[in-house]
Amino acid sequence: MRIPRWATYPAIALLLVVAFVGLPHRSSREGAALRSRQAASWDPGQARSSESVGEAEAPDREWSGETRSLLEFLPDEPVTDASVDYREDVQRAIDACAGATLELPSFPVRIGRAPGEDHGLLVRRGLVITGGPGAELRTEERALQLLRAEDVEGLYLSSFALAGPGGHGEDPTHGLLEVSGGREVHMRDLDLRSADGDAVAISRVEEFSLEGVSISHSSRAAIALSDCGSGFLRGNFVSVFGGHLDPQGRPVGAGIRLSSCRDVLCRENVIQSGRGVGILCDASEGGARPFGNAIRDNHVSMVRNEQHPGFSGGLRLANGSDQAETRTHVEGNSVFDCGLHGIHVEGHGASVVRENLVVQSERVGIYVSSIQGLEVVENVVLRSGSEEGSEDQAILTSPEAVDVLLEGNVTEPETPTEAAN
Numbered sequence: 001m002r003i004p005r006w007a008t009y010p011a012i013a014l015l016l017v018v019a020f021v022g023l024p025h026r027s028s029r030e031g032a033a034l035r036s037r038q039a040a041s042w043d044p045g046q047a048r049s050s051e052s053v054g055e056a057e058a059p060d061r062e063w064s065g066e067t068r069s070l071l072e073f074l075p076d077e078p079v080t081d082a083s084v085d086y087r088e089d090v091q092r093a094i095d096a097c098a099g100a101t102l103e104l105p106s107f108p109v110r111i112g113r114a115p116g117e118d119h120g121l122l123v124r125r126g127l128v129i130t131g132g133p134g135a136e137l138r139t140e141e142r143a144l145q146l147l148r149a150e151d152v153e154g155l156y157l158s159s160f161a162l163a164g165p166g167g168h169g170e171d172p173t174h175g176l177l178e179v180s181g182g183r184e185v186h187m188r189d190l191d192l193r194s195a196d197g198d199a200v201a202i203s204r205v206e207e208f209s210l211e212g213v214s215i216s217h218s219s220r221a222a223i224a225l226s227d228c229g230s231g232f233l234r235g236n237f238v239s240v241f242g243g244h245l246d247p248q249g250r251p252v253g254a255g256i257r258l259s260s261c262r263d264v265l266c267r268e269n270v271i272q273s274g275r276g277v278g279i280l281c282d283a284s285e286g287g288a289r290p291f292g293n294a295i296r297d298n299h300v301s302m303v304r305n306e307q308h309p310g311f312s313g314g315l316r317l318a319n320g321s322d323q324a325e326t327r328t329h330v331e332g333n334s335v336f337d338c339g340l341h342g343i344h345v346e347g348h349g350a351s352v353v354r355e356n357l358v359v360q361s362e363r364v365g366i367y368v369s370s371i372q373g374l375e376v377v378e379n380v381v382l383r384s385g386s387e388e389g390s391e392d393q394a395i396l397t398s399p400e401a402v403d404v405l406l407e408g409n410v411t412e413p414e415t416p417t418e419a420a421n
Helices: 010-021 028-039 087-094
Strands: 067-069 101-105 108-110 119-123 127-130 136-138 146-158 162-165 173-188 191-195 198-211 214-218 223-228 229-234 236-242 254-259 262-267 270-275 277-282 294-296 298-303 313-317 329-330 334-336 341-345 351-354 358-361 363-370 371-377 380-384 393-397 399-406 410-414
Touching: 119 371, 127 393, 136 146, 173 191, 191 198, 191 399, 214 223, 214 393, 223 229, 223 236, 236 254, 236 358, 254 262, 254 270, 270 277, 298 313, 341 358, 363 371, 363 380, 393 399, 393 410
Parallel strands: 067 101, 101 127, 108 136, 119 146, 127 146, 136 162, 146 173, 162 191, 173 198, 191 214, 198 223, 198 229, 214 236, 223 254, 229 262, 236 270, 254 277, 262 294, 270 298, 277 313, 294 329, 298 334, 313 341, 329 351, 334 358, 341 363, 351 371, 358 380, 363 393, 371 399, 380 410
Antiparallel strands: none
16 A cells, blocks of 8 residues: 555644645735736646646737727726726727727726626627736626626636626526637636626636636635536635525535536635535536546635535535546645535546545545545545534545545544445
């Protein structure tokens, strides 16, 4: 048996996590800007993670076509305090800049609702929208898709903010930034806040990336992907999310949700202070099983759900069939103080949970329910069972879990586990 790299250093591992959680937090915009500056020096990583996920670099090139300023389309001497709705002017600019670059000014621009629609701005042809310090699109209307793209090939968004009115997501069918269908969609150094629903919602998109995106105060998921493939989320910062009520009136939410996605890499993201689940990988309602995704080197902390504890935790893999192979890899993540279970795996056969650090779960550090085929190896689980009156269980497998390999895991204190083989 190979000795896990954390085996002789559980105390050091705990100190590292405590230090991480205690770090001073930058403002969301400062965090996004810093991550954007660091992006140029990031190692793109392995071409494939555990033979399941490929990672391509998002395009970082000189944009083709001309660059036009939004100021060309606004009235002379426009207001700069977002007190006037300039939706029609911005929509005209987006339409005119198809295949080119639209540069936003360094002040907030208010966007209202398009007549008879559930969106403000609509993108139907590829373009670049970029900005800089102070650049912002803002709406005061709830249940509104501030920026929506439909079946676009080649959409690049960078270096500006999108702000909503906040709320509790009464209308569950929208995201503040919504992309439906298309290919080659890339976002970098965006700042989203106060979403009355999902902050970023992307569905049916191939070849995409989100890097250095900062999201705070979303009422549902901060980043929600559905039926997407061949992309990555890296170096994003998510805080204060969840609280939307499901049909039974129970609060739910997620920092990052990957529903029925394929070959997606979720790496080096920081998720903290939310209600629900930190990272959720599941099958959307009526959708295909997720397949070939990797969740690596993420940091998840203080994600809970007191009113709906069954939907809480750091990382959760869920799927409708316990026989289905998803080949999901959960590796090198740190999970601190997150709900009932630090990591919960169900219905993700032929998957791997390796070299993760889980600290201070309310009941079970790593819980494996119905599944066929799973490796749980070389993880460190500390201080599980922190909920008052609960029994300490570091790693627990249910009787419905078949062919589960438990090897080289470190717990403190050591606790018995049940493995069904």
